Every structure is written in structure tokens, then in C-alpha cells.
Amino acid sequence: MAQVEGLQAIQGYLENPTALTVTSVGMCVCWLASYAGMIRKSFQDRSYCMPLMPLCCNLAFEFIFSVICPPTEDPILQYVVASWLAGSVMVVFTTIKFMPNEWKHAPLIQQNILWIFAITILGWMTVHLALAAQFGPDDGLAWGAGFCQLLIDAGSLCQVIVRGSSRGASFFIWYVRERK
Numbered sequence: 001m002a003q004v005e006g007l008q009a010i011q012g013y014l015e016n017p018t019a020l021t022v023t024s025v026g027m028c029v030c031w032l033a034s035y036a037g038m039i040r041k042s043f044q045d046r047s048y049c050m051p052l053m054p055l056c057c058n059l060a061f062e063f064i065f066s067v068i069c070p071p072t073e074d075p076i077l078q079y080v081v082a083s084w085l086a087g088s089v090m091v092v093f094t095t096i097k098f099m100p101n102e103w104k105h106a107p108l109i110q111q112n113i114l115w116i117f118a119i120t121i122l123g124w125m126t127v128h129l130a131l132a133a134q135f136g137p138d139d140g141l142a143w144g145a146g147f148c149q150l151l152i153d154a155g156s157l158c159q160v161i162v163r164g165s166s167r168g169a170s171f172f173i174w175y176v177r178e179r180k
Contacts, residue, residue, distance in 0.1 A: 021076055024074060024076050024077055024080050025076075025080070027080060028080040028083055028084070031084050031087065032083060032084070032087050035084070035087030035088065035090065035091055036087070037049075038050060038091050038094070039090050039091060039094050042091075042094035042095070042097075042098055043094065045167045046098055046101055047098050047101060047102055047167045048094060048095040048098045048099050048102065049091065049094070049095075049156075050091055050095065050152065050155070050156065051152075051155035051156060051158070051159045052095070052099075052116070052117070052120065053120065053151065053155055054148065054151040054152040054154075054155040054156070055088070055091065055092065055095060056117060056120035056121045056123075056124050057124045057127075057147070057148050057151050057152075058084075058088055058148045058151075058152060059085070059088045059089075059092060059121055059124075060121050060122075060123075060124035060125040060127070060128050061081075061124070061128050061144045061145065061148050062081050062082075062084045062085035062088055063085055063125065064125060064128040064129055064132060064144070065077075065078075065081050065128070065132070065137065065140070065141045065144065066078055066079075066081040066082035066084075066085050067082075067085075068129070068132075069129070069132040069137040069140065069141075070137060071137050071138045071141050072136075072137055072138060073138045074138075077141065081141075092117070096113060096114070096117070099113050100113065102163075127144075128140070128144050131143050131144050132144075
């Protein structure tokens, strides 16, 4: 099972599939609501919501752990992560659409957004594949999810500070993202 004993789930939790399913579905619904809020806010503000680095990390995480290395302890997680991947693809679409609006001051970035996305996603895919290889798909998923969450929270806060406004952010997005 796990190579790192501290990461192993409590046995009672694994023996209660109902609790595991309810938790997984709750996480899924909160993240999908967050993605829907991000998409809506992107169109409303003509800006992107999730910073580039966390978005690429998140997209790579969801692709690796839904398609390449799906979790084995709780098979429903594969479908949960796949649904997040669909939501992330829509967030990527809105980011690509509105990112040039935010980078008028940096034409090099503005003109190479797709290349930046591709290279960054490939880099993060390498990281998540390494996590899956080192810890296995279940613990790799846990480590990857924790790191993605930390990166999203820190990146989103930094984005608000750097922009000097809440353009692309809302309390709804933060609330549902932190409720899971």
C-alpha cells in the first residue's frame, strides 16, 4: 500500500465506504462549484481567475491521477478527479482567452502564452508522475492534491496583491474551494 506509514489512511475510514464516497462526492461538488465560479467571474471581469503556475500544476495533477495513475484504494476518486479535469479545461480556456488582457505590459508573455502553458504543464506532469512513482497512486494523489491546494491558495492571494484589485476573485470561489 503506502511506502510512507504516516500517509496511510485510518483503517476504519477505509472500511467504511459510505464515508469515503460521501467525502469524495463533497470534494467533487465543491471543486466543480469553484470552477464554475471561476469561469463565470472570468467572463464577468474579462480576466482570468487562477494564477498560471497553480492552474498548470492542477491540470497536470488531474490528468495524471485520472488518466495515467488512477487511485486504487477508492475507485470513485478516479471519476472525481476526471470531473475536476473537465472543469479545469474550461478554466484553462477562459485563462487563455482573457490572459492577454492582463499582460499588456509584458508583450513577450502576452505573445507566448500557449508555449508558456504547454511547457509549464509538462513540467508539472513530471512532478506528479514522480510522486506517483515514489509513493504509489494513492499517496501520490494525496501529496499532489495537498501541494496543488497550497499552491492555489498562495498563488491566488499573491495574484490579488499584485493586481491591486479583486479582479478575477470572489468570496464564493474562495469559500467553496476551502469547504471541502
